[in-house]
Amino acid sequence: MVPIDLSSAPVHPHVPNGVNGVNGKKLNGVNGVNGTNGHATPKSPAKQFNPYAPRYADFLSNVSNFNIIESTLREGEQFANAFFDTETKIKIAKALDAFGVEYIELTSPAASEQSRADCEAICKLGLRAKILTHIRCHMDDARIAVETGVDGVDVVIGTSSFLREFSHGKDMAYITRTAIEVIEFVKSKGIEVRFSSEDSFRSDLVDLLSIYQTVDKIGVNRVGIADTVGCANPRQVYDLVRTLRGVVSCDIEIHLHNDTGCAIANAFCALEAGATHIDTSVLGIGERVGITPLGGLVACLYAANPEYVKAKYNLPALRELENLVAEAVEVSVPFCNPITGYCAFTHKAGIHAKAILNNPSTYEILKPEDFGLTRYVSIGHRLTGWNAVKSRVEQLQLNLTDDQIKDVTAKIKELADVRTQSMEDVDTLLRVYHSGVESGELELGQRHVLDRLLEKHRSQSQERMPAAAA
C-alpha cells in the first residue's frame, strides 16, 4: 500500500459517527475528498484535485491495526489428518505464542473430557496470548467454558436457512433469546465474549444485522462473520463487513474458509472494510481445505506494511511453527507456500537473477532476511545468465574475466540442455574452468579443451571414490 500523506487532506467536520471508533480508536474527521466541501481556495487549483488523496473509506481500514485469532487448536483439529495429544497441543500453543499471535482459540471443552482438561492445561501455561474457546450458543457449553480459566469465549450459532432447517432447527427469535442469555452469562464472569453467526454469507442480511445490533447493545466484545462454506469473494466480504461496520460499534471478527482459494484475499478485504480480528490456522488446516493460513496472511499484510508486521510478530519463528504443525498432521509444507515454500525465494531466469543481484527489491516484495531465510539464485539451468554465474564465481573466490565467465556460462547452458545441473555440478565446472585458465591449458572458446579437462576431472574423482568409500 502506498503510504498516504494526510497532512494536505482537508478536514471535514461532519463525519458520521457509527463508522468510526474502530478498536476504540477515534478516527479524525478526515474525509479526504478534495474540492467537495466548499472550503477549497480557488487560488490553489493544483490542490483542488488530487486523484490519489485518501478516500473516506480508507479510514475504515485496519490493514495496519488488527489482531489474529489463531485457531490451529480449534479449526485445525477439524482437519482430516489432525489428532493433537496434550503434549502436541502445548507445543503448538507455545510456538504460536512465541510467534506473537494475539489470541489462541481452543476446541470447546464441551467436546470431550480430554478437550476440557487440555483447555485448562493451556490456560495454566501463562502465555502472553489470550486464550479463547469456541462453543455452541448454549448455556450448558457456556457453563463448562467459563470454568476452564479462558480469557474469552467465542459463541457461534448457524443463522442461514440451511442451518436453521437442516442443522439445529431453531428460528431467529429462539437464536436471539439464547444469544442474549449466553452473552450476559459469560460477561457476568468478567471475560471476553464474541458472538458469531455461521454461514453468514448465505444468511438473511436483515436477520444478521438485527441480531448483531442486539448483541452489540448488550455489550458483546466482538461480533463474528463466518464464511463457513468458503463461498464468498473479496467484494462480497468487503460489502458485508462495511455494512456491519456501520451498524455495530464493537469489534468485528471474520472467519473465512478457503474452498475457492480466496481466504487470504477475503481476509485482506475484511480488514480494509473495518474488521478488527482475523481467524487463521497454521498452513490453513481446518475443515475440508481449511481457512485463512497464518503464514499467507502475514505475507499479505507484510507486503502492505512491513514495519508494522515486523514489529508485531516474531517472523523468523514462522518456519519452525509451520514445520511443527506440518509434522503433527503428517503433511509437508507446500512448495508454493508464501514465505516458507521451498522455492519462495529462489530466482531462476537469467534476467531476474541479474536484477536480484543488483537489487533484491526488483523481484522480491518480501525480504527473506526478515523471516530468517535466505534467497537462492538458481544458475544450473538453460535459462541462466552470466551475471548470476559471475556472482557465484565471486562467492567461490575464483579469478575470471567477464569474457571467461560468458564462455563458461555457455558451457553451463549446453550441459543444462541435457539435464539441470546441481549447484555442485556448476561449482565443479567453474573450478575446472578456472584451473584450466590458471595453468594456461584453456583459452577462450576452446570447448574441446574444456571437455577434455572435465573428463580428466571426472575420471580422477572416480579413482578417488573407492578410497573414500573405504
Ligand SMILES: [Zn+2]
Ligand atoms: Zn471454520
